Amino acid sequence: MEYFEYSPPSNEPLSSHKLIEDLQIIANKLNVTKITQSIYTQHGQYNCSTYIRRFGTWNNALEKAKLTISNFVDYSDEQLFENLLNIWQKLGKQPTRRDVNRKSISTISSSPYHRRFGTWTNTLKEFISYVNDKEVFFARNSLEFQSNSAIKTNRDPSLRIRYQVLKRDNFSCSICGASPAKNPAINLQIDHIKAWSKGGQTELINLQTLCSSCNLGKSNLD
Numbered sequence: 001m002e003y004f005e006y007s008p009p010s011n012e013p014l015s016s017h018k019l020i021e022d023l024q025i026i027a028n029k030l031n032v033t034k035i036t037q038s039i040y041t042q043h044g045q046y047n048c049s050t051y052i053r054r055f056g057t058w059n060n061a062l063e064k065a066k067l068t069i070s071n072f073v074d075y076s077d078e079q080l081f082e083n084l085l086n087i088w089q090k091l092g093k094q095p096t097r098r099d100v101n102r103k104s105i106s107t108i109s110s111s112p113y114h115r116r117f118g119t120w121t122n123t124l125k126e127f128i129s130y131v132n133d134k135e136v137f138f139a140r141n142s143l144e145f146q147s148n149s150a151i152k153t154n155r156d157p158s159l160r161i162r163y164q165v166l167k168r169d170n171f172s173c174s175i176c177g178a179s180p181a182k183n184p185a186i187n188l189q190i191d192h193i194k195a196w197s198k199g200g201q202t203e204l205i206n207l208q209t210l211c212s213s214c215n216l217g218k219s220n221l222d
Ligand SMILES: [Zn+2]
Pocket: 173, 174, 175, 176, 177, 178, 210, 211, 212, 213, 214, 215
């Protein structure tokens, strides 16, 4: 007798049931009642981000699978990446794991990053792939482009746009070249070249990196 296994076409949406089932399978296999994202990443067949998108948080997914919920604060990828970019902007260079643990510049410690991504290197890789996600990035840009005449873009640039602007400007001031990497007192800001209040859009071409003193000087001239 032959057995045929049903393999769903790749475009078929993954059922919540399948996701929950995989959590339970791993809990049974490892004989544990608690599964962190890092453990799931090693043993599971789906992405942790799929669970978070589907159930809101990792803990919600654990709850549905009747597994032990961790007491840890469950940060979303966006919150983790937002904090990472804030540190990057303050330092003017790629943060190390030690930087993330500096309470003066980081609001989230390295532990949630490790639970979510396993290692610091992996965290940086995931961050870069998130901010460089061209599909989303260009889709967003073209939306903003279409909206030029009618709908105004948000005043605050998205995480992706902020990173693109800072990276393009080498994490230094576009006017005087100051960089926090050389002088930690320097505070970088994202500036609208044509003021948002005067119709300037929040898009790469109209954004630049300025240090706080050049930004102040610029607004005095406006
Ligand atoms: Zn400057």
